[in-house]
Each structure stands twice: as C-alpha cells, then as structure tokens.
Amino acid sequence: MPTTTRSAVLWNHNEDWKIEEVVLDDPGPGEVLVEMRVAGMCHSDEHVVQGDMLIPHFPFIGGHEGSGVVTQVGPGVNSLEVGDHVSMSFIPACGRCKYCSTGRQSLCDEGAKLFDNQMMTRGLGDVSHTIGETEAARFAQLGTFSEHLLVSESSLVKVEKDLPFDAVALVSCGVATGWGSAVHRAKVKPGDNVAVIGVGGVGINAVQGAAMAGAKRVIAIDPVEFKREKAMEMGATHTYSSIEEAALAVPELTWGEMCDAVILVPGVVTGDMVEPALGLTAKGGTLVVTAIGNMMEGSADLNLFFLSMMNKSIKGTVFGSGNPRADIPALLSMYREGTLKLDELVTNRYKLDDVNQGYQDLRDGKNVRGVIDFS
Numbered sequence: 573m574p575t576t577t578r579s580a581v582l583w584n585h586n587e588d589w590k591i592e593e594v595v596l597d598d599p600g601p602g603e604v605l606v607e608m609r610v611a612g613m614c615h616s617d618e619h620v621v622q623g624d625m626l627i628p629h630f631p632f633i634g635g636h637e638g639s640g641v642v643t644q645v646g647p648g649v650n651s652l653e654v655g656d657h658v659s660m661s662f663i664p665a666c667g668r669c670k671y672c673s674t675g676r677q678s679l680c681d682e683g684a685k686l687f688d689n690q691m692m693t694r695g696l697g698d699v700s701h702t703i704g705e706t707e708a709a710r711f712a713q714l715g716t717f718s719e720h721l722l723v724s725e726s727s728l729v730k731v732e733k734d735l736p737f738d739a740v741a742l743v744s745c746g747v748a749t750g751w752g753s754a755v756h757r758a759k760v761k762p763g764d765n766v767a768v769i770g771v772g773g774v775g776i777n778a779v780q781g782a783a784m785a786g787a788k789r790v791i792a793i794d795p796v797e798f799k800r801e802k803a804m805e806m807g808a809t810h811t812y813s814s815i816e817e818a819a820l821a822v823p824e825l826t827w828g829e830m831c832d833a834v835i836l837v838p839g840v841v842t843g844d845m846v847e848p849a850l851g852l853t854a855k856g857g858t859l860v861v862t863a864i865g866n867m868m869e870g871s872a873d874l875n876l877f878f879l880s881m882m883n884k885s886i887k888g889t890v891f892g893s894g895n896p897r898a899d900i901p902a903l904l905s906m907y908r909e910g911t912l913k914l915d916e917l918v919t920n921r922y923k924l925d926d927v928n929q930g931y932q933d934l935r936d937g938k939n940v941r942g943v944i945d946f947s
C-alpha cells in the first residue's frame with residue numbers, strides 16, 4: 573500500500589515552500605520507510621531557495637537533517653527493523669566503496685546520486701515519489717520536511733532509543749559539519765588559537781569542537797549580537813562583529829601569532845572573504861572553507877605570494893570530513909555524557925506548515941537552529 577504524506581516542496585528557485593501531498597511507493601530492496609519526528613532547518617535548504625545551490629529537478633522536497641522512527645523495511649534491509657530510531661545522514665555511507673572502506677564516508681561514491689530524481693536504490697524511470705502525476709526529487713535523497721520518508725538504508729544511522737529526537741536530528745548535519753570542521757579538518761590541538769567566521773547552526777559547533785579539542789582561544793566572529801552571546805556559552809573566549817574588527821584585535825590578542833585554524837562558515841561564502849580570512853591565519857596555519865558559495869562563482873581573492881611564503885593551507889570540507897556511521901553515534905554519546913551541548917542550539921520550533929516563517933526567521937538572524945517538530 574503506497575503511503576500518502578505531507579511535505580514542504582519547492583517548485584522553483586526563489587519561491588516559497590508549499591505544503592503538498594506526496595505519494596510514496598512501498599519500500600523496495602534496500603529501502604526504508606520512516607515516520608519523521610524532528611527536522612532541522614539548515615541553511616543549505618535556503619541556498620536552494622536563493623539559487624546559490626542549483627538543483628536539476630523540481631518539484632523538490634526540502635530538508636536533509638532529521639530524526640524519526642522506522643515503520644517499514646524493504647527486502648534485503650538488514651541493519652534496521654521496525655521501531656528503530658534513526659538519524660538521517662545527508663551523505664549516504666554505502667560501506668563498500670573506496671572512500672567508505674578507507675574511513676572517508678563523507679566522500680562516499682553514492683554521494684554522486686544525491687540530486688538524482690530517482691532514488692539511489694532504483695534505476696532511471698523507477699518512480700518512487702509523486703505529487704499528482706509528477707515525480708518529486710528530494711534534498712540529498714532525503715527530503716526531511718515531510719511527515720514520512722522513503723529512503724535508502726545507506727542514508728540512515730541507527731541510534732539509541734532513549735535519546736531525544738531533537739539531539740538525534742541536530743547531529744545529522746549542522747553539528748557534525750561544524751564540529752568536524754574544527755576537529756577532523758582543521759585538526760585543532762590543545763593550545764591553538766582558532767577563529768570561526770559565522771556562528772550560525774554550523775559555525776557554533778565549530779566553536780564547540782575547537783573548545784573541546786583544547787584550543788586556548790576560540791574567536792567567534794558574527795555580525796549578530798545574540799549569536800556572539802550564544803558562542804560565548806558554547807566555548808568561545810572572544811567575539812568580534814566583523815573580520816575587519818577581528819583583524820585589528822587578533823594580532824595583539826594572540827601575541828602576534830594569529831590563528832592556527834580559521835573556519836569560514838558565513839551564511840554564504842563569497843570569493844572576497846578568502847584573503848581576509850587568510851589574513852587572520854597564522855604562518856603554517858589552515859583555513860577551512862565549510863560554508864557553501866554560489867555554485868557558479870569561480871574566483872576568489874587570494875594573495876599567492878603570502879600563501880606559499882607563509883606555508884598556509886586552504887581546505888574544503890563536507891560533513892566536517894567525518895564518517896556519519898562513526899560520528900553520529902560518537903556525538904550523541906558525548907551529548908549523553910554532557911560534554912557536547914545540543915539542547916542549547918534549538919532557538920525556535922515550528923510546525924511543518926510554518927516552514928516559510930522558520931526560514932524568514934533564519935534570514936532575520938533570529939535562529940541558531942530552528943527545527944520542525946512533527947509530534
């Protein structure tokens with residue numbers, strides 16, 4: 573019996589989300605049906621709305637951060653059963669490709685199928701999600717702004733049942749990406765100076781990751797005052813409202829050393845931010861670019877002389893360069909022990925029907941993380 577569900581859908585870039593009835597096929601081989609509990613409202617969905625992230629297929633079901641309960645499994649699914657609680661990973665982890673088998677699940681080859689219309693478990697023309705007569709695509713093969721999800725087993729990570737659904741949702745994208753940017757990608761060490769540029773839902777967790785890794789100074793840079801205050805609660809030692817303000821203060825603050833790691837996480841990264849961010853980076857230091865820029869932007873300001881003469885590195889990262897199947901349970905276990913803060917990240921809760929209000933609040937700088945609560 574196909575399942576009918578309600579989902580927040582985009583019909584094109586630069587439009588509002590619309591709530592639509594979506595019909596989901598029965599789970600096929602390797603597929604799982606999940607009843608959603610909480611979906612995180614990540615900035616990446618806003619990138620699709622604004623057209624910074626161009627996608628090939630509309631209509632498009634939004635959302636790629638979430639938690640829920642398994643209600644049905646298809647043939648051949650062996651890691652999950654009905655009643656299991658799951659976190660959704662926007663990067664699938666097949667476990668078999670070259671990248672998965674060498675501890676780099678965030679680069680899983682299945683990621684190439686993230687924006688295909690058909691499910692990664694199905695061939696071309698094997699339709700699984702429909703709105704009326706039209707086939708619907710899903711964000712990162714998930715589409716968590718939906719009461720029910722039909723997804724590949726590769727996109728789900730089983731979690732312990734006593735954990736709150738908010739926490740399980742948050743670690744699936746924003747927390748893992750920010751925390752991993754500091755811990756895995758920048759490899760922050762005890763005593764380091766670290767700057768995080770932009771402390772929204774991802775950057776705030778880079779602050780948290782840098783502090784947990786033992787950074788001596790964690791400098792949070794954001795124009796929004798309440799986000800700077802939040803950053804101080806999450807482990808920042810100093811805050812500034814702009815890169816320019818930080819550039820004046822950080823030389824004296826760090827006794828001339830500057831920052832061993834700089835993590836660039838504004839809402840949208842642009843090419844003109846790279847050189848000022850490198851200006852905060854120490855000799856031999858690392859600039860990690862975590863935020864998403866416009867897909868069509870192909871140039872950045874970069875002083876190549878100082879890049880080489882000061883032995884600096886620039887690194888990109890996806891999912892904080894972590895492994896969803898290891899990092900999601902690890903982050904939740906740190907939350908359980910009280911070392912990782914997650915409850916403090918949720919600033920506002922919304923019903924599915926209020927998704928546009930949630931994104932307006934994000935644009936207005938009111939949210940560190942808004943969530944859709946399906947309960």
Ligand SMILES: [Zn+2]
Nearest residue numbers: 614616745746
């Ligand atoms: Zn995200």
Ligand SMILES: [Zn+2]
Nearest residue numbers: 666669672680
């Ligand atoms: Zn893989």
